[in-house]
Amino acid sequence: MRYGYFDDKNREYVITNPRTPVKWINYVGTLAFGGLVDHTGGSLICKEDPALNRITKYIPQLPSSEFKGETLYLRFKQVGGYKVFSPYLVPTLDHYNLYECHVGLGYTRIVSEFYGIRTDVTIFVPLEGSQVLRDIKLTNVSTQLQTVDAIPVVEYTHPDALKQFTNADWVPQTMQSKAFWDSDFVILSQYPFMRKDLAVNYFTSNHTVSSYESDRRRFLGANEYATWANPLSLQQDELGNYDAVRGDNIAALLHHLGTIEPGETVRLVTQLGQGESVEQVLPTIEHYRVPAHVEQAFQELTDFWVAYLSKFQVETPDAGMNSLLNIHNPRQCHTTLNWSRYLSLYQLGLGARGIGFRDSSQDVLGILPQMPAEGRSLIRQLLHVQRRDGSAMHQFNPLTMEANEGDSREVEDAPKYYGDDHLWIVLAIAAYLKETGDLAFLEGVIPYYEKDKEEQPLETGTVLDHMRRAIAFTHDNVGAHGLPLAGFADWNDSVNLRAGAESLFVANQYGKALLEMISLARYVGDEEMVVQYTATYEAMKRRVNEHAWDGEWYVRYFDADGGPIGSHENAEGQIYANGQSWPVISGFASPDRAALSLDAVYQRLNTIKGIKLSAPGYDGFDPTKGGVTTYPPGAKENGGIFLHTNPWVIIAETLVGNGDRAYEYYHQMNPAAKNDSIDEFECEPYVYPQNILGDEHPQFGLGRNSWLTGTASWVYRAATQYILGIRPTYEGLEIDPCIPRGWEGFRVTRVFRKTIYRIEVLNPDHFSKGVRSVRVDGKKIKGNVVPAFGDGSTHSVQVIMG
Numbered sequence: 001m002r003y004g005y006f007d008d009k010n011r012e013y014v015i016t017n018p019r020t021p022v023k024w025i026n027y028v029g030t031l032a033f034g035g036l037v038d039h040t041g042g043s044l045i046c047k048e049d050p051a052l053n054r055i056t057k058y059i060p061q062l063p064s065s066e067f068k069g070e071t072l073y074l075r076f077k078q079v080g081g082y083k084v085f086s087p088y089l090v091p092t093l094d095h096y097n098l099y100e101c102h103v104g105l106g107y108t109r110i111v112s113e114f115y116g117i118r119t120d121v122t123i124f125v126p127l128e129g130s131q132v133l134r135d136i137k138l139t140n141v142s143t144q145l146q147t148v149d150a151i152p153v154v155e156y157t158h159p160d161a162l163k164q165f166t167n168a169d170w171v172p173q174t175m176q177s178k179a180f181w182d183s184d185f186v187i188l189s190q191y192p193f194m195r196k197d198l199a200v201n202y203f204t205s206n207h208t209v210s211s212y213e214s215d216r217r218r219f220l221g222a223n224e225y226a227t228w229a230n231p232l233s234l235q236q237d238e239l240g241n242y243d244a245v246r247g248d249n250i251a252a253l254l255h256h257l258g259t260i261e262p263g264e265t266v267r268l269v270t271q272l273g274q275g276e277s278v279e280q281v282l283p284t285i286e287h288y289r290v291p292a293h294v295e296q297a298f299q300e301l302t303d304f305w306v307a308y309l310s311k312f313q314v315e316t317p318d319a320g321m322n323s324l325l326n327i328h329n330p331r332q333c334h335t336t337l338n339w340s341r342y343l344s345l346y347q348l349g350l351g352a353r354g355i356g357f358r359d360s361s362q363d364v365l366g367i368l369p370q371m372p373a374e375g376r377s378l379i380r381q382l383l384h385v386q387r388r389d390g391s392a393m394h395q396f397n398p399l400t401m402e403a404n405e406g407d408s409r410e411v412e413d414a415p416k417y418y419g420d421d422h423l424w425i426v427l428a429i430a431a432y433l434k435e436t437g438d439l440a441f442l443e444g445v446i447p448y449y450e451k452d453k454e455e456q457p458l459e460t461g462t463v464l465d466h467m468r469r470a471i472a473f474t475h476d477n478v479g480a481h482g483l484p485l486a487g488f489a490d491w492n493d494s495v496n497l498r499a500g501a502e503s504l505f506v507a508n509q510y511g512k513a514l515l516e517m518i519s520l521a522r523y524v525g526d527e528e529m530v531v532q533y534t535a536t537y538e539a540m541k542r543r544v545n546e547h548a549w550d551g552e553w554y555v556r557y558f559d560a561d562g563g564p565i566g567s568h569e570n571a572e573g574q575i576y577a578n579g580q581s582w583p584v585i586s587g588f589a590s591p592d593r594a595a596l597s598l599d600a601v602y603q604r605l606n607t608i609k610g611i612k613l614s615a616p617g618y619d620g621f622d623p624t625k626g627g628v629t630t631y632p633p634g635a636k637e638n639g640g641i642f643l644h645t646n647p648w649v650i651i652a653e654t655l656v657g658n659g660d661r662a663y664e665y666y667h668q669m670n671p672a673a674k675n676d677s678i679d680e681f682e683c684e685p686y687v688y689p690q691n692i693l694g695d696e697h698p699q700f701g702l703g704r705n706s707w708l709t710g711t712a713s714w715v716y717r718a719a720t721q722y723i724l725g726i727r728p729t730y731e732g733l734e735i736d737p738c739i740p741r742g743w744e745g746f747r748v749t750r751v752f753r754k755t756i757y758r759i760e761v762l763n764p765d766h767f768s769k770g771v772r773s774v775r776v777d778g779k780k781i782k783g784n785v786v787p788a789f790g791d792g793s794t795h796s797v798q799v800i801m802g
């Protein structure tokens with residue numbers, strides 16, 4: 001069954017059946033102000049801090065039919081009272097004649113028809129705005145006059161999102177609402193009593209309000225035994241005009257829109273925002289009461305996205321690949337960069353999670369062609385939480401820059417670092433430098449993180465020093481086989497081995513980071529560094545191949561006693577995908593071993609819905625392995641299809657020249673390819689989820705944790721840089737495709753260092769890999785690296801494979 005379709009021309013996915021298996025969401029605004037909007041109009045909005053400055057109350061765990069955060073009621077008089085319904089379907093669940101939710105770039109547009117009224121609502125946050133606008137147009141599509149009232153409603157939360165659920169006396173005692181009549185308009189403000197000088201939430205519109213309500217109990221019905229599906233106060237002509245001094249605060253504004261002629265449209269714009277005080281935000285409120293200003297803000301948003309996407313556009317023979325690469329995948333990368341793992345339908349931004357060092361370093365990789373400056377500033381921020389020994393703090397709060405050691409804090413005697421964290425930043429910096437050529441960035445001075453700032457003077461280092469310390473940390477922290485220690489965990493957060501365990505993932509990640517350091521050193525002419533890191537690289541390569549080859553594939557860890565994990569010797573967890581992809585990425589695997597281990601992945605880990613992280617799953621809790629064994633076999637990191645890792649296998653396959661298999665893996669994980677049979681998968685077909693249940697699980701194929709996942713940046717990188725093979729290097733743009741043999745070719749428009757490259761790749765003899773000739777502006781060049789012209793003009797590049 002399908003619930004909607006891709007409309008690439010308008011850069012939207014259009015949901016036509018609102019009864020999707022789970023809520024399908026979209027993001028509006030940014031972490032600075034914004035949040036998520038679900039396809040039935042519910043919204044979870046916050047400003048800067050999803051944990052401590054949350055504005056609307058959205059409880060994802062409630063059934064999909066329930067009110068969540070925000071809705072709009074419309075009503076008209078009929079015999080015996082008012083007919084009340086929501087044009088978003090939820091929470092009144094009326095029969096509709098038309099329902100479309102257009103999931104756009106930074107906006108959601110819901111178009112519906114109920115009872116002869118067509119409602120067309122565009123929901124968005126203006127660029128850099130601190131308000132969500134809902135531009136609501138109501139058209140009478142019946143043949144009779146219709147007299148309509150519109151009552152938009154928001155439910156507020158206590159700013160401390162968690163407290164909201166943990167204290168039902170203290171929280172209500174501190175919540176206040178107050179109405180400001182601004183001529184005929186109403187601004188319904190809300191604030192926690194103790195914080196009224198700091199911030200005020202407000203809800204207002206551009207239409208005369210005849211009455212309002214700010215107390216949920218009074219709105220639903222005097223005794224709370226009424227429901228959001230049928231609020232009793234909406235059977236009265238007017239609302240109670242009550243300023244709540246405690247309790248569950250809402251903002252409901254009753255507008256009499258008057259009589260609408262057949263064919264006539266009326267318009268109402270609502271604003272939900274936050275500012276220092278009502279007085280302070282009044283000019284902005286007035287600004288957005290003018291529909292032309294709303295249209296202008298929407299145009300600016302559109303222009304932003306058109307410019308963003310224009311940096312990399314493709315035409316391949318695969319329509320689903322085109323949809324994802326031209327629109328949805330770079331968009332998801334923008335979302336992960338912005339929100340890290342802070343706020344989604346699944347990750348609620350609570351507790352200390354904040355921004356993850358590992359996750360955000362990888363998110364940088366997904367936006368470099370489009371937003372290198374944002375990439376640079378996130379890298380700088382991350383380097384501020386790298387410790388002087390080169391390792392990194394695991395998470396930090398971007399507002400306070402307080403950092404912590406993640407889950408390792410909870411476990412006594414556990415190492416207080418993650419083996420992989422600090423190495424990701426080396427990869428991110430190298431990618432940034434190749435994208436921009438901005439080598440001066442290496443000289444910027446950034447302090448190392450000091451937990452106790454009072455006791456230790458801050459030590460600083462250049463960006464290059466930070467990279468070198470990251471390398472040195474892994475160099476100096478090795479175990480019995482001379483392989484890097486795993487620390488509390490490596491990329492696989494859920495395998496928590498006793499101190500002393502060694503990680504082959506980190507060994508290979510280190511190898512890749514060393515390759516980056518060597519090519520950087522070579523480019524800047526630092527021979528000493530080339531020699532030093534080449535020796536270090538070769539030494540680790542030897543150790544990996546000496547100790548970690550298991551016969552048909554590489555092992556994944558050695559535990560604290562030196563026993564292998566991810567070996568044929570193990571009954572469970574015999575083979576891990578990351579154990580095989582990364583030795584190819586690091587260049588440690590010989591061609592024979594690369595081929596054998598990648599074949600082992602294909603045979604033992606691949607399914608038609610994606611590659612499993614490991615197999616067989618652990619069946620039962622094992623405290624010596626930790627979190628991974630808390631899931632049943634086939635779920636999450638325990639043999640699930642943990643999608644983040646699939647692009648690493650794709651990259652490895654392209655490195656060995658297997659374009660058919662690389663594409664097979666790419667295609668099978670493309671959510672767009674699931675559009676026609678999405679019931680099993682359940683999640684949005686326009687973004688990648690973090691995980692899909694594996695074939696050991698009875699619900700094989702079920703996706704979860706969509707949107708905020710490292711899958712986004714890595715699959716984007718795998719497709720653009722390794723399958724299509726358009727890869728920034730220090731010298732220029734390398735063209736090194738690895739495509740299915742069946743393809744005749746493809747086209748790419750790529751903006752690189754302010755220059756537009758129009759690239760056409762032809763594959764007349766049906767190769768997977770290999771470039772026979774490259775012509776730039778009609779002239780043949782030597783090799784396959786197109787120069788970085790940096791001249792702001794357009795150049796044509798014709799590539800013939802062979």
Ligand code: GLC
Nearest residue numbers: 341358359491492493494637
């Ligand atoms: C989650 C975490 C990420 C980790 C992965 C595998 O996606 O955000 O940091 O690498 O799980 O455990």
